[in-house]
Amino acid sequence: MLKIFFIGSGKLNQNFANAFSKTDVEMVGVYSATVNNSLYFSKKFNISQFKDIKDIPTNCDVYFLGVNDSQISIVSQELKVNGIVIHCSGFLSKNLVSNHKNNGVFWPIQSLSKEHYANFSNVPICIEASDDFSLRILETLADKISKRPLFIDEQKRKILHVSAVFANNFTNHLFVLINEFLNGNHLEFDILMPIIQETSQKLTYLNPKLAQTGPASRNDLNTMAQHQSILSKYPELLDIYKILSKSISEHQKQ
Amino acid sequence: MLKIFFIGSGKLNQNFANAFSKTDVEMVGVYSATVNNSLYFSKKFNISQFKDIKDIPTNCDVYFLGVNDSQISIVSQELKVNGIVIHCSGFLSKNLVSNHKNNGVFWPIQSLSKEHYANFSNVPICIEASDDFSLRILETLADKISKRPLFIDEQKRKILHVSAVFANNFTNHLFVLINEFLNGNHLEFDILMPIIQETSQKLTYLNPKLAQTGPASRNDLNTMAQHQSILSKYPELLDIYKILSKSISEHQKQ
Numbered sequence A, B: 001m002l003k004i005f006f007i008g009s010g011k012l013n014q015n016f017a018n019a020f021s022k023t024d025v026e027m028v029g030v031y032s033a034t035v036n037n038s039l040y041f042s043k044k045f046n047i048s049q050f051k052d053i054k055d056i057p058t059n060c061d062v063y064f065l066g067v068n069d070s071q072i073s074i075v076s077q078e079l080k081v082n083g084i085v086i087h088c089s090g091f092l093s094k095n096l097v098s099n100h101k102n103n104g105v106f107w108p109i110q111s112l113s114k115e116h117y118a119n120f121s122n123v124p125i126c127i128e129a130s131d132d133f134s135l136r137i138l139e140t141l142a143d144k145i146s147k148r149p150l151f152i153d154e155q156k157r158k159i160l161h162v163s164a165v166f167a168n169n170f171t172n173h174l175f176v177l178i179n180e181f182l183n184g185n186h187l188e189f190d191i192l193m194p195i196i197q198e199t200s201q202k203l204t205y206l207n208p209k210l211a212q213t214g215p216a217s218r219n220d221l222n223t224m225a226q227h228q229s230i231l232s233k234y235p236e237l238l239d240i241y242k243i244l245s246k247s248i249s250e251h252q253k254q
Helices: A013-022 A035-047 A067-078 A132-145 A154-184 A189-204 A221-233 A235-253 B011-020 B037-043 B069-078 B132-145 B155-185 B187-203 B219-234 B237-254
Strands: A003-008 A026-031 A048-050 A062-065 A084-087 A103-108 A126-129 A149-151 B001-006 B024-033 B048-050 B060-065 B084-087 B103-108 B123-128 B149-151
Touching: A003 A013, A013 A026, A013 A035, A013 A062, A013 A132, A026 A035, A026 B001, A035 A048, A048 A103, A062 A067, A062 A132, A062 B024, A062 B084, A084 A132, A103 A132, A126 A132, A126 A154, A132 A149, A149 A189, A149 A221, A154 A189, A154 A235, A154 B155, A154 B187, A154 B219, A154 B237, A189 B155, A221 B155, A235 B155, B001 B011, B011 B024, B011 B060, B024 B037, B037 B048, B037 B084, B060 B069, B060 B132, B069 B084, B084 B132, B084 B187, B103 B132, B103 B155, B123 B132, B132 B149, B155 B187, B155 B237, B219 B237
Parallel strands: A003 A026, A003 A062, A026 A048, A062 A084, A084 A103, A126 A149, B001 B024, B001 B060, B024 B048, B060 B084, B084 B103, B123 B149
Antiparallel strands: A103 A126, B103 B123
16 A cells, blocks of 8 residues: 655645545645644544654655645755655656655646645646656556556656646636626626537537637638727737737638 | 528528427528538428528528628528528627518527537527517527527627637637647647646636636746746747736736
8 A cells, every 4th residue: 555645735735635535545644834734634634744844754655745836845855754755846847856766746737726626537647757666656646546647758748837828827817807808898707608618628529720710710800800999998808819819810821 | 380491501500400400490491592502401401492592481480691791781681581580690780680670680609610510508699689579589499499598789799709709719729729839749639638628617616717827827937937938939829928927917916
């Protein structure tokens, strides 16, 4: 039975603790620099709380360094253990934890929240490790919660990370903008939910380029001019409208 | 039993014919300026083909003017019938068909394709009409295929149309860009499907502003600078990255 330990009690480790609590992996404990946070975490997932980093058991298989990016190398230096130490960032090098003989990266390609824990079963988990032994352990761990472990080197992981920014952060921000725009015009965002759901559903059977519709894709200058007239009071939306419409027109011509 | 007639045999009327074929609405026939297209349509949906616009039966309840935007008023003038004549554009005025005593607009807020016909059951259908009688008929028609008829005036319909461009056209275009970027880097778009699906699923329980994650939302200048460095060879992606990241940073501060 694999033993894991959580360092940091934020949303990343909470999502993992929730997922591993449904497997045979033994969650040995949690440490956080903020004692109240690790107390909450330990109660929520029914695992031991460790208040001092020096008291962390040294014999776990994997240590999840789920702290802020800027803290990873600092905490890694403080940590004196024998197992595999991993961080879960999509963008940082595993060198940040390479003071440990066995180290790696374990990055789930998903946008996580505290409100609803992720179901990782279809989520690709990108793994990378200092050595073959550690890689096998990380693969086993990934298999416990997901059907899609991915062996990805740092360069490709970074490409995926930038892409995920477009796929999630940017699309979600378009929803933020529309939500404000609709509410300001006394309309409910909920009206657009079916078309939003369909947009992503369609990708399961249609290449996105073939799924493209709308005035920019058919170079309908009249409708685009009228849209821009409506958006003239919303300069931020107007700028985004122009740059994305131009990009669509150019791509659909190709 | 309501009788309807299709003028135009493109994807819009195909989607409607498919939907109404599962109801008690009688589909009287189809006319298209291109005879081969109306032949295909008439065979596919097992309804009568009319080759001359002058032969169209005058006593149907509703005529679906599913032709290109630029043709709507022209075809409307040629059409000599007694029923309600409607167009299905999200952005055009019903004045384009107001040469008919009873007229209206019937716009489903959905991105339609020929490959997979839409299930309209949850799709809002915006209806507008010249008079109360016509509005009741259009409401009855909408009820046959959807749970969400919406009584929306032209100004609000235009606001919804612009919003749908952001919600569908622009998000889909981000997927087009990522698809190319990933393929160029020997990575599969499919890896991002779970995060794309989750992004829209999350909207069902979380306000998009609260769902926002990523470097721009936490003003992580270091990661953003490195992303831009990766994108330096992709000027189009870089421009979009900058404008959307700036917009995210400003909104998350508010």
